[in-house]
Amino acid sequence: MQKHIGSVHPFIWADTFAAERCNWLWRQGQVIKAGKAFVKALISAFGQRDPNGEPVRDADGEIVADPELTDYENVPMTESIQDYFVREVLPHLPDAYIDETFRDDKDKEIGRVGYEINFNRFFYQYVPPRKLHDIDAELKQVETEITALLAEVATE
Secondary structure (H helix, E strand, C coil): CHHHCCCCCCCCHHHHHHHHHHHHHHHCCCCCCCCHHHHHHHHHHHCCCCCCCCCCECCCCCECCCHHHCCCCCCCCCCCHHHHHHHHHCCCCCCCCCCCCCECCCCCCEECCCCCCCHHHHHCCCCCCCCHHHHHHHHHHHHHHHHHHHHHHHHC
């Protein structure tokens, strides 16, 4: 690792470095496999995000999504995912995209099908806060009680 300190490498370098390191160890008589966890740890430890950089691509040329930027939307059942995406997401994040590889097991369509019941909308009853005057009066009463208790303790 010493020779790589201070240098900049593309994202795919972590895979290449891990493979080269395992080959070197194999030639030394040690059999070690560099799994995805090792590569992920390398990227986590030494990787640096560049918001202005080019999109990161894997060995197959596919864009690699940044898990820290992943977000989810609740799309109404009566609306097309694409229409919702164009209207609600793209104006704010022009480089966003829909992960079309994630399919629901039940309907085999894009995204997860589910329902949300907003209990607050149906059952919440607003209770206005107490008047400031009432709170202040209660605080003064409690303060008087505390003073009386402290006076009892001090005289004993």
